[in-house]
Amino acid sequence: IAGITQAPTSQILAAGRRMTLRCTQDMRHNAMYWYRQDLGLGLRLIHYSNTAGTTGKGEVPDGYSVSRANTDDFPLTLASAVPSQTSVYFCASSERGGPSSYNSPLHFGNGTRLTVT
Amino acid sequence: AQKITQTQPGMFVQEKEAVTLDCTYDTSDQSYGLFWYKQPSSGEMIFLIYQGSYDEQNATEGRYSLNFQKARKSANLVISASQLGDSAMYFCAMREGGMTTDSWGKLQFGAGTQVVVTP
Numbered sequence: 001i002a003g004i005t006q007a008p009t010s011q012i013l014a015a016g017r018r019m020t021l022r023c024t025q026d027m028r029h030n031a032m033y034w035y036r037q038d039l040g041l042g043l044r045l046i047h048y049s050n051t052a053g054t055t056g057k058g059e060v061p062d063g064y065s066v067s068r069a070n071t072d073d074f075p076l077t078l079a080s081a082v083p084s085q086t087s088v089y090f091c092a093s094s095e096r097g098g099p100s101s102y103n104s105p106l107h108f109g110n111g112t113r114l115t116v117t
Numbered sequence: 118a119q120k121i122t123q124t125q126p127g128m129f130v131q132e133k134e135a136v137t138l139d140c141t142y143d144t145s146d147q148s149y150g151l152f153w154y155k156q157p158s159s160g161e162m163i164f165l166i167y168q169g170s171y172d173e174q175n176a177t178e179g180r181y182s183l184n185f186q187k188a189r190k191s192a193n194l195v196i197s198a199s200q201l202g203d204s205a206m207y208f209c210a211m212r213e214g215g216m217t218t219d220s221w222g223k224l225q226f227g228a229g230t231q232v233v234v235t236p
Contacts, residue, residue, distance in 0.1 A: 033224070043208070043226045058223065090162060092224075102150040102214035103169045106224050108162035 003027070004109035006091050012115045013081050021076040021112050023091030031097025032074040033106065034058075034066060036087040043090070049074055050097030081116045088113050120144065121209050121227035129233050130199050137184070138194040138230045140209030146170075148214030151192040152224070153183065157205040165207075168192055196232075204234045 007022045025032065034046040035058075045058030049068040063085060065077045074093075078085055092106040122141045130136040142151065153165040168176045168183045176183040184193040196203055209227040 042228050045223055048223070088160065092162075099214060102146075102148050102212040103167065104150075104212070105152055105164045105167050107164060108154075110161045113160075 004091055004093055004107060006089075006109035006112050008112060009110070010113040010115075012117060013078075015081055015083060015116055017081050019078045019081055019114070021078075021089055021091075021114070023074045023076070023109060024072050025074075025091075025093045025107075026072065027093060027095075027107070028071060029093035029095050029107075030071070031094045031101060031104075032068065033092040033094075034064070034074070034076045035090045035092065036060065037090060037111075038087050046076065046089075048097065050101075081114075083116045086114060086116045120225045121211055123209055123227035123230050125230045126228075127231040127233070129235055132199055132201060132234055132236050134199055135195060135197045136199055136232060138196070138207050138209070138232070140192045140194065140227060142190050142192060142209070142211050144190075144211065144213050146213045150212045150214075151183070151185070152210045152212070153181070153192075153194045154208045154210060154226075155203075155205045156208065156229070157202075162208075166194070199234045201234050201236065204232060206231050 004025045030051050033048045035043045037043045044060050047066040049055045052071045055066050089112045091109040094104040094106045096104040149170045151168045155163045166178045166181045168185045180197045182195045206229045208229045210224050
């Protein structure tokens with residue numbers, strides 16, 4: 001089934017540890033995104049990539065990094081996890097990114113529930 | 118400033134009835150898209166329906182329709198003939214087609230409306 005695969009589904013992580021959340025899509029979408037969802041704060045964009053080889057910062061990029069070496073994969077790395085990064089992380093993709101993308105819906109993975117202790 | 122406003126934190130609706138979820142938005146762009154997503158208790162985000170700023174007809178997808186009033190900047194979701202499986206959080210969202218890199222591609226969400234469908 002075509003879509004977005006995120007791994008792991010959930011993780012408990014000690015503060016200070018490094019962690020990479022994986023995201024793979026098989027829809028050949030150009031653009032990919034990482035959001036975090038927190039109670040009371042909604043969904044906030046962390047980083048995005050409008051096409052392979054490019055990335056950009058969203059609303060809450062501090063403490064996170066991304067790479068986009070190819071079309072399909074968009075991993076999110078927490079270099080040194082802190083408790084405030086406890087959240088549900090969603091990876092998403094859309095057919096287009098950039099200025100022509102306003103009519104291109106995002107499709108989401110099932111999320112990764114991360115707890116930093 | 119809040120770009121998407123959903124004023125109803127929660128709603129109860131009886132099975133088989135229709136329900137309208139409110140959404141207002143704020144943008145100065147001429148080109149933009151409006152989206153509705155459903156998030157059931159299992160957590161996944163499901164794309165429901167899309168309305169473009171240039172679309173003259175209201176969007177429909179099965180039991181979902183979007184009541185788009187451009188002058189009032191509102192994009193309300195109507196769910197007809199509610200089913201128990203419609204119980205979920207519903208998010209209104211917008212993508213702007215502006216000329217700043219800040220707005221490109223960013224899907225901005227409202228706070229959501231929790232819908233509970235009762236038998």
